Amino acid sequence: MNPVSLEKKTAERRDGEPPMPIAEFEAAVRAVGPERYHDLHPFHHMLHGGKLNKGQVQAWALNRFCYQSAVPRKDAALVSRAYDRELRREWTHRILDHDGFLPGEEGGIERWLVLTDGLGLDRDYVISRRGALPATIFAVEAYVTFVREQPLTIAVASSLTELFAPKIHKERIAGMLENYSFIDDKVMAYFKRRLMQAPRDADFALNYILKNARTREEQQACIDAVRFKCNVLWAQLDALYHAYVDGHIPPGAFRPES
Numbered sequence: 001m002n003p004v005s006l007e008k009k010t011a012e013r014r015d016g017e018p019p020m021p022i023a024e025f026e027a028a029v030r031a032v033g034p035e036r037y038h039d040l041h042p043f044h045h046m047l048h049g050g051k052l053n054k055g056q057v058q059a060w061a062l063n064r065f066c067y068q069s070a071v072p073r074k075d076a077a078l079v080s081r082a083y084d085r086e087l088r089r090e091w092t093h094r095i096l097d098h099d100g101f102l103p104g105e106e107g108g109i110e111r112w113l114v115l116t117d118g119l120g121l122d123r124d125y126v127i128s129r130r131g132a133l134p135a136t137i138f139a140v141e142a143y144v145t146f147v148r149e150q151p152l153t154i155a156v157a158s159s160l161t162e163l164f165a166p167k168i169h170k171e172r173i174a175g176m177l178e179n180y181s182f183i184d185d186k187v188m189a190y191f192k193r194r195l196m197q198a199p200r201d202a203d204f205a206l207n208y209i210l211k212n213a214r215t216r217e218e219q220q221a222c223i224d225a226v227r228f229k230c231n232v233l234w235a236q237l238d239a240l241y242h243a244y245v246d247g248h249i250p251p252g253a254f255r256p257e258s
């Protein structure tokens, strides 16, 4: 075994030992992205590289709506459990970022529906989640349940895949605008806005866990929470690939015309 992988192994699973120094803990959280974030998934390579047809992009947007609509629900579950006023205030604005709060500021879910409108999908059908893949529903609800049930610091940590999101959003905006005639600036507005929102949210959540995960076990559980969340994201793309690239569309799921 080379010295690097040996070092990685020994940094893990040392329950009962003193906590890692903050810098080591932060590095371990950040290391999860290059190891297993969903930018590595072949479905994303196809999406961003212009290798999907319109029906397959519709399937992605329709399924991804389920994730969008689960995010403010899991954030509300977290707020309901927080005794710390600063945490509640910070986390409440995440709900409003998605749901909107002022006339003219409709929020991320509305921006997502502009994307599905632009792709020619019926809004009521998208919102109903009737055409979503079974695995999509299981994955996103597993995320809501995780945040509802895990200790608060671990629940906060599960949002930290957002550390890795700006990179994928930049790739997606550039790749989809370049490669698909049916994608324009208006429908990419969702991702442009997230480029500003995600770093702010991730900074807060990272600082929160660095301060509040005090034992080795809590630190390890935070790292595992980021891995769990990567699995939530990965499972959704596996399901899309199986259904819409390999062609095994489950009964009742969305069937593209093209």
Ligand SMILES: O=C(O)c1cc(C(=O)O)c2c(n1)C(=O)C(=O)c1cc(C(=O)O)[nH]c1-2
Binding pocket: 071, 108, 158, 159, 160, 161, 162, 164, 165, 168, 169, 194, 233
């Ligand atoms: O397009 C993506 O790849 C992507 C990934 C993630 C993520 O890493 O969970 C989020 C988003 N987008 C996103 O738009 C978003 O609002 C969001 C909220 C959260 C969260 O866990 O609270 N993740 C993500």
